[in-house]
Amino acid sequence: MQFLLEVVEILTSYIRKTFDRSTKVLDFHHPHQLLEGIEGFNLELSDQPESLEQILVDCRDTLKYGVRTGHPRFFNQLSTGLDIVGLAGEWLTSTANTNMFTYEIAPVFVLMEQLTLKKMREIVGWPDGEGDGIFSPGGAISNMYSVMIARYKFFPEVKTKGMAAAPRLVLFTSEHSHYSIKKASAALGFGTENLILLNTDERGRVIPADLEAKVIEAKRKGHVPLFVTATAGTTVYGAFDPINEIADICEKYNMWLHVDGAWGGGLLMSRKHRHKLNGVERANSVTWNPHKMMGVPLQCSAILVRERGLLQGCNSMCAGYLFQPDKQYDVTYDTGDKAIQCGRHVDIFKFWLMWKAKGTVGFEQHIDKCLDLSAYLYNKIKNREGFKMVLNGEPQHTNVCFWYIPPSLRSLPDGEERRQRLHKVAPKIKAMMMESGTTMVGYQPQGDKVNFFRMVISNPAATRSDIDFLVEEIERLGHDL
Amino acid sequence: MQFLLEVVEILTSYIRKTFDRSTKVLDFHHPHQLLEGIEGFNLELSDQPESLEQILVDCRDTLKYGVRTGHPRFFNQLSTGLDIVGLAGEWLTSTANTNMFTYEIAPVFVLMEQLTLKKMREIVGWPDGEGDGIFSPGGAISNMYSVMIARYKFFPEVKTKGMAAAPRLVLFTSEHSHYSIKKASAALGFGTENLILLNTDERGRVIPADLEAKVIEAKRKGHVPLFVTATAGTTVYGAFDPINEIADICEKYNMWLHVDGAWGGGLLMSRKHRHKLNGVERANSVTWNPHKMMGVPLQCSAILVRERGLLQGCNSMCAGYLFQPDKQYDVTYDTGDKAIQCGRHVDIFKFWLMWKAKGTVGFEQHIDKCLDLSAYLYNKIKNREGFKMVLNGEPQHTNVCFWYIPPSLRSLPDGEERRQRLHKVAPKIKAMMMESGTTMVGYQPQGDKVNFFRMVISNPAATRSDIDFLVEEIERLGHDL
Numbered sequence: 010m011q012f013l014l015e016v017v018e019i020l021t022s023y024i025r026k027t028f029d030r031s032t033k034v035l036d037f038h039h040p041h042q043l044l045e046g047i048e049g050f051n052l053e054l055s056d057q058p059e060s061l062e063q064i065l066v067d068c069r070d071t072l073k074y075g076v077r078t079g080h081p082r083f084f085n086q087l088s089t090g091l092d093i094v095g096l097a098g099e100w101l102t103s104t105a106n107t108n109m110f111t112y113e114i115a116p117v118f119v120l121m122e123q124l125t126l127k128k129m130r131e132i133v134g135w136p137d138g139e140g141d142g143i144f145s146p147g148g149a150i151s152n153m154y155s156v157m158i159a160r161y162k163f164f165p166e167v168k169t170k171g172m173a174a175a176p177r178l179v180l181f182t183s184e185h186s187h188y189s190i191k192k193a194s195a196a197l198g199f200g201t202e203n204l205i206l207l208n209t210d211e212r213g214r215v216i217p218a219d220l221e222a223k224v225i226e227a228k229r230k231g232h233v234p235l236f237v238t239a240t241a242g243t244t245v246y247g248a249f250d251p252i253n254e255i256a257d258i259c260e261k262y263n264m265w266l267h268v269d270g271a272w273g274g275g276l277l278m279s280r281k282h283r284h285k286l287n288g289v290e291r292a293n294s295v296t297w298n299p300h301k302m303m304g305v306p307l308q309c310s311a312i313l314v315r316e317r318g319l320l321q322g323c324n325s326m327c328a329g330y331l332f333q334p335d336k337q338y339d340v341t342y343d344t345g346d347k348a349i350q351c352g353r354h355v356d357i358f359k360f361w362l363m364w365k366a367k368g369t370v371g372f373e374q375h376i377d378k379c380l381d382l383s384a385y386l387y388n389k390i391k392n393r394e395g396f397k398m399v400l401n402g403e404p405q406h407t408n409v410c411f412w413y414i415p416p417s418l419r420s421l422p423d424g425e426e427r428r429q430r431l432h433k434v435a436p437k438i439k440a441m442m443m444e445s446g447t448t449m450v451g452y453q454p455q456g457d458k459v460n461f462f463r464m465v466i467s468n469p470a471a472t473r474s475d476i477d478f479l480v481e482e483i484e485r486l487g488h489d490l
Numbered sequence: 491m492q493f494l495l496e497v498v499e500i501l502t503s504y505i506r507k508t509f510d511r512s513t514k515v516l517d518f519h520h521p522h523q524l525l526e527g528i529e530g531f532n533l534e535l536s537d538q539p540e541s542l543e544q545i546l547v548d549c550r551d552t553l554k555y556g557v558r559t560g561h562p563r564f565f566n567q568l569s570t571g572l573d574i575v576g577l578a579g580e581w582l583t584s585t586a587n588t589n590m591f592t593y594e595i596a597p598v599f600v601l602m603e604q605l606t607l608k609k610m611r612e613i614v615g616w617p618d619g620e621g622d623g624i625f626s627p628g629g630a631i632s633n634m635y636s637v638m639i640a641r642y643k644f645f646p647e648v649k650t651k652g653m654a655a656a657p658r659l660v661l662f663t664s665e666h667s668h669y670s671i672k673k674a675s676a677a678l679g680f681g682t683e684n685l686i687l688l689n690t691d692e693r694g695r696v697i698p699a700d701l702e703a704k705v706i707e708a709k710r711k712g713h714v715p716l717f718v719t720a721t722a723g724t725t726v727y728g729a730f731d732p733i734n735e736i737a738d739i740c741e742k743y744n745m746w747l748h749v750d751g752a753w754g755g756g757l758l759m760s761r762k763h764r765h766k767l768n769g770v771e772r773a774n775s776v777t778w779n780p781h782k783m784m785g786v787p788l789q790c791s792a793i794l795v796r797e798r799g800l801l802q803g804c805n806s807m808c809a810g811y812l813f814q815p816d817k818q819y820d821v822t823y824d825t826g827d828k829a830i831q832c833g834r835h836v837d838i839f840k841f842w843l844m845w846k847a848k849g850t851v852g853f854e855q856h857i858d859k860c861l862d863l864s865a866y867l868y869n870k871i872k873n874r875e876g877f878k879m880v881l882n883g884e885p886q887h888t889n890v891c892f893w894y895i896p897p898s899l900r901s902l903p904d905g906e907e908r909r910q911r912l913h914k915v916a917p918k919i920k921a922m923m924m925e926s927g928t929t930m931v932g933y934q935p936q937g938d939k940v941n942f943f944r945m946v947i948s949n950p951a952a953t954r955s956d957i958d959f960l961v962e963e964i965e966r967l968g969h970d971l
Contacts, residue, residue, distance in 0.1 A: 010502060016578040017498050020585045021491060040593060040823045043601055052601055054609050054842070058849040064575060067846055068582055071839065076595045078588045085595060088833065091587055094545060097497040099584035101549055104501045106572055106787050107559050112521060113924070114557045114566060120524055120533055128535050146627035146789075149832040157677055171681025172653035188809040192830055195805070196638055198679020200652025245811050300833070306587050308627075308835045324676070328669040330726050330934040330944065335914075337921035342521045349673055351630040352569065352781070354789045354835070358552065361535070365548055368539040433816075440818035443594070453811040463811065 012061050016068055023072050027079045027091060028470060033446035034083050035076040043074060050074065076449070081470040082478060085449035087244070087272050087301045089468040094366040095306045098359030109144075109353040110331060110345025112338060119342055122357040125364070129297060130313055132277050134290030141320045142313040143347055144356045148271030149189035151296040151312035152238070154349070156180065156193045158294060158314055159236045159265035161323035168323065172198045179227045180204045182238040183215045183250060185455075187269060190238055203232075212400055213248035215239065221258050228262075236265045241286050242273020242302075245455055245463055246400060247408030249273060252288030260291075268292040271310065273406055275302030278372040282380055285405055302379070302407075302467050303372055305360045320347040379466045383407040386464060386476045395419065395484065399461050407466040412459075413438065413483050415490040432459035434490055441486045448475075448482050493542050497549055504553050508560045508572060509951060514927035515564050516557040524555060531555065557930070562951040563959060566930035568725070568753050568782045570949040575847040576787045579840030590625075590834040591812060591826025593819060600823055603838040606845070610778060611794055613758050615771030622801050623794040624828055625837045629752030630670035632777040632793035633719070635830070637661065637674045639775060639795055640717045640746035642804035649804065653679045660708045661685045663719040664696045664731060666936075668750060671719055684713070693881055694729035696720065702739050709743075717746045722767050723754020723783075726936055726944055727881060728889025730754060733769030741772075749773040752791065754887055756783025759853040763861055766886055783860070783888075783948050784853055786841045801828040860947045864888035867945060867957045876900065876965065880942050888947040893940075894919065894964050896971040913940035915971055922967045929956075929963050 026032040038047060046052070050070040059067070077083060079091025107115045109122065122144060131138035145151045160167055164175040172178075178199060182190045184206040194204040205227065208219040224234045237259055239250040252268060259266040268274075268289050274297030276282040277289070289295060293315050300309040314320055325346040332343050345353065364372070386409050390396040399410035415434060421427040435452035442448055451463045464479070507513040519528060527533070531551040540548070558564060560572025588596045590603065603625060612619035626632045641648055645656040653659075659680060663671045665687040675685040686708065689700040705715045718740055720731040733749060740747040749755075749770050755778030757763040758770070770776060774796050781790040795801055806827040813824050826834065845853070867890050871877040880891035896915060902908040916933035923929055932944045945960070 010506065010574070013502065013505075013574055013578055014498075016581060017495075020581060021494065023585060024494075025491065038597065039819050040597070040601060041820075043597060052598075052605055052842075054606065054845045054850070056850040058852050059846045061847070064578075064843060064847050067843065068578070071582065071598050072586065074598050075586050076588060076597070078586070078595065086589065088587075088589065091585070093491070093494055096584055096587075097494055097545075097549070100497065100581050101501060101552065103577055103580035103584065103787055104504060104572070105553065105556050105559070106569075106577075107557060108567065108569065108788060114559065114930075116519065116521070116524060116557070117533075117552050117555050120521060124533055125535065146631075146835065147831045147833045149830060150627075153830070167679065167681065168676045169681050169683050171658075171675075171684055172679035173658065174681065177652075177654065187832065188807040189832055191807050192805060194652075195649045195807075196678060196830055198648065198653035200648065200655065201650050203652055244809075298833075306584055307589060307833060310833075324673060326669040326672050326676075328725075329936065330932065333917065333934055333941075335917045335941070337917070337924070338520050339522075349630060349634070349677055350628045351668065351670055352628045352779075352788060352791075354627065362545060362548065364535045365540045366542070366545050369535070369537040371539050436814065436816045436818070443818070449595075451811065453814055455810065460814075460816070 015065055019065065019068050024091065027077045028081065030081060032077065032080065034080045034449055035443065035446045036074060037443045037446060038074060079470065081468060081472065081475045082448040083468065084464055084466065084479065085451050087465055087467060088307055090304045090470060092304045092306065092363060092469065095304065095359045095363045098362035099306050102355045102358045105355065107355060109355055110343070110351065112342035113336065115355065118355045118357055119344060121361045125357060125361055126311060126313065129311060133295055133313060135315055139317065140313060140315045141317045142311055143320060143344065144309065144311050146308050146354070147310050148187065148296055148298045149192060151271065151310045152187070152189045152269055153193040153196065154312040155267040155294040155296065156197055156236060158319045158323050159267065162265060162319055163235060165322065177232045178203065178235045179232045180236045181207055181220055181223060181234065183207050183209055183240050183243065185209055185213045185243040185246060185248060186238055186240045187244055187271065212402065213243055213246035215250040215255065217251060217254035217258060220255060224258065224262050234262055234264050236267065238267045238269050241268050241270035241289065242406045244272065245408065245453060246410060247404055247406030249285040249405050252286060252291065256288050256291035266292045268295045271296045271298040272301050274298065275376055278369060279376040280373065281377055299360050302376060304375060304467060304469050305363055309356045309360050324349055375469055379407050382466045382471060382473065382476060383409050385473055389476065390480060399458060409464040410461055412461045413487050415487050417490065428459050434487060435460040435462055437490055438483055438487045442482065448479050450479060496546055500546065500549050505572065508558045509562065511562060513558065513561065515561045515930055516924065516927045517555060518924045518927060519555060560951065562949060562953065562956045563929040564949065565945055565947065565960065566932050568946055568948060569788055571785045571951060573785045573787065573844060573950065576785065576840045576844045579843035580787050583836045583839045586836065588836060590836055591832065593823035594817065596836065599836045599838055600825060602842045606838060606842055607792060607794065610792060614776055614794060616796055620798065621794060621796045622798045623792055624801060624825065625790065625792050627789050627835065629668065629777055629779045629791050630673060632752065632791045633668070633670045633750055634674040634677065635793040636748040636775040636777065637678055637717060639800045639804050640748065643746060643800055644716060646803065658713045659684060659716040660713045661717045662688055662701055662704060662715065664688050664690055664721050664724065666690055666694045666724040666727060666729060667719055667721045668725055668752065693883065694724055694727035696731040696736065698732060698735040698739060701736060705739065705743050715743055715745050717748065719748045719750050722749050722751035722770065723887045725753065726889065726934060727891060728885055728887025730766040730886050733767060733772065737769050737772035746774045747772065749776045752777045752779040753782050755779065756857055759850060760857040761854065762858055780841050783857060785856060785948060785950050786844060790837045790841050805830055856950055860888050863947045863952060863954065863957060864890050866954055870957065871961060880939060890945040891942055893942045894968050896968050898971065909940050915968060916941040916943055918971055919964055919968045923963065929960055931960060
């Protein structure tokens with residue numbers, strides 16, 4: 010127990026430093042350096058036990074060579090920040106160390122999940138919060154659930170007879186959608202060729218007419234259009250597909266509409282921004298990851314389903330050793346058979362506790378603040394020398410995509426040489442950023458666009474001064490490239 | 491920060507009480523009672539924030555109405571116990587709050603995962619620990635991976651073209667195997683009818699001749715036998731299928747051999763007991779859950795694959811925004827594209843830390859001790875009045891399955907009335923156990939066998955006195971039924 014308290018001391022000291030801007034975001038080392046054992050930090054496992062003192066040293070080293078994802082200047086991922094109440098919730102969760110499959114061993118957590126899912130469905134806009142849902146180990150699995158459920162709804166015999174029992178089914182999603190839809194189409198036996206990518210407009214939003222044309226084309230070939238994803242907040246551009254127009258087409262052609270709000274779902278908590286998801290209440294299923302925009306510690310992702318019973322019907326196998334019908338309590342609270350998992354980590358408590366501590370209004374304030382910050386960044390750089398926006402117009406989400414153009418490239422004419430040189434700028438700046446450990450932000454190419462920075466803001470600790478810092482740091486590091 | 495320390499105080503006090511046998515295992519309430527709000531414990535979420543004092547009360551109440559899975563008398567699940575080093579590891583993990591997809595943001599954890607998986611493969615017996623693997627959110631997902639990879643190995647075109655590109659594929663598994671194999675066959679598009687259940691002997695082990703007969707039968711029908719699971723430690727009986735004999739048949743008919751060691755894989759750490767998995771080195775893939783027999787906090791499950799490259803080939807989609815090829819470090823350490831997940835929780839650290847603290851020998855001692863305890867239980871009750879073993883002979887794993895026969899039934903002749911009455915005994919005793927909160931153990935029917943108790947021991951805190959207590963408690967509660 011003394012050991013545990015010493016670990017807590019290490020952790021609290023780490024947390025304090027994380028929020029201190031004079032601390033580095035990371036202390037970068039290459040894999041081979043860490044594997045060789047820097048300053049005695051030995052990653053190898055051995056037959057004999059280490060002393061508890063050494064274990065404490067291992068804990069310190071693990072944190073030292075890691076990345077401070079809660080640091081106010083960490084912008085690298087959609088999940089950033091470190092909420093203290095959420096963290097406390099996760100510590101309690103691991104102390105309780107139980108499993109979500111039955112009410113029997115997780116009575117409180119099962120009820121919290123049920124109430125929270127209902128609340129989320131109310132916020133989506135389904136009457137009385139009716140429907141179903143489950144927390145899954147991440148957005149990719151939540152999206153996979155949506156495809157499975159859609160298939161079960163229209164072709165329930167696939168559960169017993171396999172894909173051979175169905176006609177050739179096709180799925181539709183934005184060319185900018187998350188790759189998990191593609192992973193699901195491969196894993197579930199549809200095949201990636203039967204996932205049809207939809208064209209997008211200049212802001213990265215699906216063009217509804219392109220969906221309809223492709224649906225008609227698929228039907229002409231004798232294929233069966235089954236499922237459409239509308240992305241609410243794409244990974245790179247933060248684009249929101251026009252859900253209502255997509256929903257019209259889904260209704261017309263009797264297709265399942267899934268809204269992937271893994272990243273953008275949080276905006277539903279904001280009266281100011283939720284209009285970007287208008288039409289979401291027409292979806293058949295919704296993915297929503299509180300561990301992204303809402304700052305809940307990893308992992309916390311929900312799949313919400315409008316029609317009750319489908320999740321159960323799709324996944325239940327009625328294992329007698331877990332879901333005994335002759336228990337003394339109401340066994341409809343044993344929700345494990347709805348899952349594709351057996352054991353399931355308790356992801357609900359930290360989220361429930363944060364909701365208690367912040368209230369709905371607290372989440373709203375957080376989201377509004379992050380979107381204000383991204384507008385601030387956009388306005389700061391849109392006409393700044395050396396910066397060029399990838400998209401025109403205010404960002405829809407907190408994603409701000411831009412190139413930094415070093416002075417040496419500014420006078421070069423547009424063309425292949427400039428493109429090739431510009432393509433190398435972001436990786437170089439990123440590498441220097443990581444080596445100096447001052448901040449972190451992502452970059453990637455997209456279609457025919459060479460590498461650009463994608464700034465995203467979900468970190469509650471970030472302020473305007475951190476945005477200023479990022480911009481100046483990019484200029485400092487990139488100036489002489 | 492003060493708040494966090496107060497939470498730690500609540501948690502350490504909870505932990506102390508958990509290890510104190512005079513504390514109840516649980517304080518049972520029905521769902522409606524908890525939903526109504528016992529003693530002011532209000533589960534409902536609201537718009538406005540609660541005070542931090544109230545949050546602390548919520549934390550206390552959550553623990554109060556939960557189940558102490560670390561209690562020395564909690565035997566209800568395959569995952570029990572509360573390892574303090576593992577717990578510290580999980581607290582650190584949630585403080586670091588990062589994601590396994592890239593080396594960039596989880597350098598230390600990615601390397602730990604790599605080294606630990608290699609060590610596990612060495613223990614499985616693959617030369618030099620070669621091969622591949624990944625930690626997944628649980629045994630069901632690990633088993634799902636194995637089916638996906640097998641399909642990719644033999645029919646890689648399914649990834650792009652779907653199941654229509656393959657002939658009718660069939661899978662084989664024990665009638666006693668875990669239901670996740672069935673869930674995988676449904677989810678991945680095989681269909682549960684194409685999962686063929688294998689007969690078992692009197693101890694619940696697959697009969698190899700039955701496998702061969704069913705393979706031949708499938709081929710005769712023109713189907714393609716693809717995949718066989720050998721279970722190392724079935725859920726109810728703890729049976730170990732004869733891997734070598736199954737491997738012979740897999741080789742003969744060119745099928746993928748998966749060993750589901752979710753529950754029994756831990757025995758590989760014991761020189762005394764690992765012979766029960768003889769032949770495991772011939773498997774193409776192995777599921778092994780350290781969160782079960784090895785006492786690692788939930789969730790911690792590994793899927794190990796003998797052939798390198800298959801996981802990557804099967805799942806990779808090369809998303810440019812996450813797996814940029816032009817990073818400054820060796821990007822083969824970015825392992826995220828091998829997963830069906832995108833974000834992936836850090837499940838490795840607690841396990842790595844426990845391994846450091848215990849050494850391989852510490853896990854061995856833990857496992858030997860648990861198996862000794864189950865032998866103790868078996869010997870205690872096998873000839874005890876009122877107890878009847880479900881299986882003859884010493885248990886292979888820590889599962890001990892038995893009926894308790896109350897005095898009122900002992901003189902009843904075998905027959906339908908006795909069966910029906912006996913079927914109700916275990917649920918009644920379990921219900922009383924939960925209401926009194928003294929201990930917890932599972933029960934279920936199996937095939938034509940009416941409800942019996944399934945005792946399992948994985949809890950490092952359990953001693954012989956706890957086994958004695960369980961037996962006496964069953965007698966006390968069941969005596970007058």
